Amino acid sequence: MSVRILHIASNTFREVVRDRVLYNLIAFTLLMSGASILVGQISIGIERLVVVNLGLTAVSLFGMVIAIFIGIGLVSKEIEKRTLYTVLSRPVGRWEFIVGKFFGLAGTLVVNTVFMAVGVFAALLYVSGTFAWADAWILVALYFIVLQFLMITAIALLFSTFSSPLLAAVFAFSLFVIGSFAEDLRGFAAMAHGVSRILATGAAYLVPNFSSLNIITSVAHQQPVAGEFIASNSLYALVYTAMVLCGAVLIFECRNLK
Amino acid sequence: MKPSARIRLTGSVLLGVCLVISAFALRHLDQIQSRARFDEVLYFPSPSVVKRLSLGYDGLLADVYWTRAVQYFGTKHVLGSYQYPLLGPLLEITTVLDPHLTVAYEFGANYLAPKPPYGAGMPQRAIQLAQYGIRNNPNDWRLYYNLGFIYYLELKDYAKATDAFARGAKVPDAHPFLKVMAAQMAQHAGELLMAKLLWTAAYQSTTDRDIRANAASHLRALEVQEDVNNLERLVSMYRERTGHWPASFSELEAMGILQGMPVDPLGQSYKLLPEGRVEVREPDRFPFIEKGAPAGYIPPPPKFLPSRGGA
Numbered sequence: 001m002s003v004r005i006l007h008i009a010s011n012t013f014r015e016v017v018r019d020r021v022l023y024n025l026i027a028f029t030l031l032m033s034g035a036s037i038l039v040g041q042i043s044i045g046i047e048r049l050v051v052v053n054l055g056l057t058a059v060s061l062f063g064m065v066i067a068i069f070i071g072i073g074l075v076s077k078e079i080e081k082r083t084l085y086t087v088l089s090r091p092v093g094r095w096e097f098i099v100g101k102f103f104g105l106a107g108t109l110v111v112n113t114v115f116m117a118v119g120v121f122a123a124l125l126y127v128s129g130t131f132a133w134a135d136a137w138i139l140v141a142l143y144f145i146v147l148q149f150l151m152i153t154a155i156a157l158l159f160s161t162f163s164s165p166l167l168a169a170v171f172a173f174s175l176f177v178i179g180s181f182a183e184d185l186r187g188f189a190a191m192a193h194g195v196s197r198i199l200a201t202g203a204a205y206l207v208p209n210f211s212s213l214n215i216i217t218s219v220a221h222q223q224p225v226a227g228e229f230i231a232s233n234s235l236y237a238l239v240y241t242a243m244v245l246c247g248a249v250l251i252f253e254c255r256n257l258k
Numbered sequence: 259m260k261p262s263a264r265i266r267l268t269g270s271v272l273l274g275v276c277l278v279i280s281a282f283a284l285r286h287l288d289q290i291q292s293r294a295r296f297d298e299v300l301y302f303p304s305p306s307v308v309k310r311l312s313l314g315y316d317g318l319l320a321d322v323y324w325t326r327a328v329q330y331f332g333t334k335h336v337l338g339s340y341q342y343p344l345l346g347p348l349l350e351i352t353t354v355l356d357p358h359l360t361v362a363y364e365f366g367a368n369y370l371a372p373k374p375p376y377g378a379g380m381p382q383r384a385i386q387l388a389q390y391g392i393r394n395n396p397n398d399w400r401l402y403y404n405l406g407f408i409y410y411l412e413l414k415d416y417a418k419a420t421d422a423f424a425r426g427a428k429v430p431d432a433h434p435f436l437k438v439m440a441a442q443m444a445q446h447a448g449e450l451l452m453a454k455l456l457w458t459a460a461y462q463s464t465t466d467r468d469i470r471a472n473a474a475s476h477l478r479a480l481e482v483q484e485d486v487n488n489l490e491r492l493v494s495m496y497r498e499r500t501g502h503w504p505a506s507f508s509e510l511e512a513m514g515i516l517q518g519m520p521v522d523p524l525g526q527s528y529k530l531l532p533e534g535r536v537e538v539r540e541p542d543r544f545p546f547i548e549k550g551a552p553a554g555y556i557p558p559p560p561k562f563l564p565s566r567g568g569a
Contacts, residue, residue, distance in 0.1 A: 046321060046361055053317040060315070180313040210314060217317030221358045 004092050005100040012104020016070055017111075029062045029112075030119045051127045052138060052220040055120030060145045060216070062116070063109055064176060067149050070108075071156025072168035074101045075252070095249040102157055102245055109149040117142050134222035140230060144213040147237035151208050152176060154244035161252040175208060182209035208240055303347055305354030312355065320356030323348055327362070328468075331369055331378075342378035345370055349387055357394035360401065361466055363387055367404035368460070368469050371412045376546075381412040399433055400463055402426025406439065407456055435459040450487075454480050478523040479546035482538055485520060486550040489528060489536040492516055503534050522550075 035054075075098070078084035087097060120138070125131065155175050159168035178185070182204065189200035213233055215225060259267075302308045312319045327348035334342055349370060352362045369377045371384035388405040395401055406422030409415045423440035426432055439455050457480065461473035489507075492515050496504050499513070507530055510516035520528050522538050528550075529537045538544060541551040 046324065046359070049317075049359075050321045053321050057315045057318040177313060181310065184310070214314035216315065217320070217356055217358075220317050223358075 002096060004096050005103065008087070008092070008097060008100025009103035009107060012074070012101050013107050016105060016108040019070065029058050029116045047127050048124065049220050051123050052120070053216060055116075055123055056138070056141055056145065056216040056220070059113060059116040059120065059142065060148065060214070063113060063145060063149050064152055066112065067105065067109055067152045068156050068169055068172045068176070071105055071153050072160050072165045072172060074105060074157055075160040076163075076165050076168070094252050098157065098161070098249050098252050099245065102153060102248075105153050105157075106150055109153065110146055113142060113146055113149070132222065134224070137219040137222065137225055140225045141215050141219040143230075144215055144233060144237075147233065148210055148213050150241045151179075151210070151237055151244070154241045154248065155208065158244050158248040158251070161248050162255065176210065179208040179210035180214075181211075182207055183211050209236070213237065300344055300347055302351075305347075305351045308351050309354055316355040320352050320359055323352040323355060324359060324362055327352055327365070331365075335375070338375065340374035342370075342374075345378045346380050346383045346387075350390075353387065353390060353394075357391070360391070360395065360398055363391035363401055363404055364464060364466060364469055367407050368472055371408045373412075381408055384408050384412075397429055399426045399429040399431070399436060402429065403433070403436060403459060403463065406436075407460065410452065410456065433459060433463055435462075450480060450484060454484075475544075476546050479544050479548070481523045482544050482547050483549045485522065485528065486536045486538075489516075489520055489530075490534060493530070493534040493536065497534060503532060504530065506530055 075084070078087070084097075088094065117139075120142075121131075121135075124135065124138075152172065152175075156168060156172040159171045163171065185200065185204040185207065189197060189204045192200045219225070302311065308319065308323075309316055327345060330348060331342060331345050349362050349366045353359060356362075366384045366387040370387065371377055371379075371381040373379045385405065385408055388401055388408060391398070391401040392405065402422050402425050406419040406426065409419035409422060420440055423436050427436040427440055435455060435458070439452070439459070454477065457473045457476040461470055461477060464470050464473070492510055493504060495515055496510055496513060504510055507516060507519055507528070511518070522528060522544070524540075524543055526539045529539055531537060536550065537552055538547065538550045541547060541555055544550070
């Protein structure tokens with residue numbers, strides 16, 4: 001990674017961390033993990049399950065909200081404040097700007113997830129009194145959640161390169177919802193015929209597949225996750241993120257900024 | 259005081275006052291609105307629709323529906339209701355959202371199948387739920403046990419109950435009781451013995467406090483039934499020997515056919531009636547007794563969550 005990308009990433013990281021909305025969301029997520037203890041106590045027979053489900057869902061949803069709402073403003077805010085022109089007037093390529101922004105926000109999300117994960121494990125320890133070996137699978141679920149964040153950050157950034165923040169938020173959130181139905185879309189494609197089948201299959205492979213990255217329920221039941229599944233999901237998420245980032249770079253390179 | 263400070267103070271006081279008034283207003287609204295309005299509504303009755311709407315966060319939603327199912331049944335049970343139309347749909351949604359939530363199948367077997375007021379009186383729906391559970395968790399012996407439990411206790415279908423227990427006994431790490439139950443049933447064991455085996459297994463295998471308390475209540479009722487049968491047999495034996503009914507258990511003791519004063523599972527002595535009938539002193543404390551209650555006795559509505567600390 002070039003030094004210029006590192007600089008843009010670290011500046012983005014600092015800028016996002018300074019954002020008060022982000023702090024509020026972290027505090028709220030930790031609060032929810034704490035609240036899970038109370039919910040667990042009123043959930044008969046499934047206290048541990050509720051803590052894991054609630055904790056990981058909170059980590060995922062709040063991270064998604066952060067990724068979308070911060071990601072959509074990464075480029076447009078720089079254009080609005082006209083700071084983009086200062087950056088690009090230096091020997092910094094447009095692609096480096098986009099990639100730097102991506103890594104900055106992704107880094108922030110990883111740090112956030114680490115803090116939230118500590119909250120989830122603390123709540124789990126409080127409820128269970130001890131950790132079991134099977135609780136280590138929660139780390140895999142958290143890793144998958146981070147992979148989801150990488151994908152949605154890239155998507156939000158893509159829309160941020162050519163659209164207004166509001167529309168970018170709508171597009172990114174819609175893709176998140178569609179991505180959650182990815183398996184249904186593939187099922188629909190399998191049942192269709194002719195041109196519809198080709199179009200549906202194309203759409204099914206184009207939209208992000210978030211459902212295979214969501215293993216919260218199975219790790220809550222302490223079910224193991226196969227190594228091949230982890231490797232395939234990692235490959236898919238990283239390649240998809242790279243693909244969307246390429247798209248964002250291409251659009252931004254072609255965009256007339258005058 | 260500066261104008262800005264005065265505004266801040268006034269604003270803070272107003273905020274506090276409004277918060278208190280809104281809380282009181284909400285409390286009043288809760289009191290005047292019927293609870294049923296909230297309880298009887300299922301906005302999305304289709305489990306698959308709810309699953310789609312969960313956007314992948316189905317585990318948490320399953321926990322929410324599970325808690326709702328327990329609260330729905332518990333609240334209506336306490337109010338003495340005889341109808342639980344939403345219990346089936348709520349448990350079905352819960353298990354479609356999280357097919358591995360074993361406690362929901364267990365709850366279905368215990369409260370969906372029995373006749374009102376002890377349950378929703380939907381044994382067929384409870385069977386479908388248990389079968390769905392087995393399809394999704396073929397290695398969980400408790401689900402086969404639950405299925406056999408419904409077939410035996412609610413439908414008296416011994417062949418299907420035997421089949422369910424036998425299938426469950428083949429599951430790795432299955433409770434040894436399953437083999438015993440399958441064998442006993444195949445030998446057409448007495449209903450009392452079988453029922454005791456079933457409720458003992460229910461008591462030992464569950465982690466749910468309510469299901470455990472329910473099983474303990476049934477076991478106590480069965481113990482009473484067994485005691486009453488034995489005592490009435492001894493009383494008849496006394497009459498055969500002496501030609502008259504005993505006035506008290508002491509007479510049986512004096513004759514050497516009874517050792518010590520018989521007491522019920524809660525430690526109270528049994529009553530001996532003039533014509534040789536034996537009864538418990540406080541039938542209300544044994545909600546499921548079929549024998550040992552006064553003639554014409556009408557049990558009070560059962561209380562849900564009778565002993566949350568254990569049985």
